[in-house]
Amino acid sequence: REGSSSAEVVRRQYIASAAGDLEALRATLAPDVEWTEMAGFPLAGTYRTPEGVTSHVMEVLGRGWEDWVAHDDRYVVDGENVVVLARYTARNKTTSKLLDVRVAHHFIVRGGLIVRFEQFVDTALVRDAMT
Secondary structure, eight states: OTTSOHHHHHHHHHHHHHHTOHHHHHTTEEEEEEEEEOTTSTTOEEEESHHHHIIIIIHHHHHHEEEEEEEEEEEEEETTEEEEEEEEEEEETTTOOEEEEEEEEEEEEETTEEEEEEEEEOHHHHHHHHO
């Protein structure tokens, strides 16, 4: 959506994710989006297309975790670059352990859509909650 700031586009992605509204989340992603989950994270890898991102990331997280939420605490914006300092909270469905971990997300927004995402997270804390 032209006219939306880069930060507003990213914020809509977090709101849609927290609400479990995958259609609204896909609407924030460019058709050729590259979405990278950090090495060591359970879903490590790069996913492409809005449908690929939601089916391989959000839907998988929803199967393994209860109430997975990315809390977007602080935005640092430099042109098309949006860095969000955030926190994941969730409960693992297998172990019932709670997760509360700080993360950083780097988005690149062009033409009102997210074209690139990279996740930075303490993957050891995520694995601890899963075992």
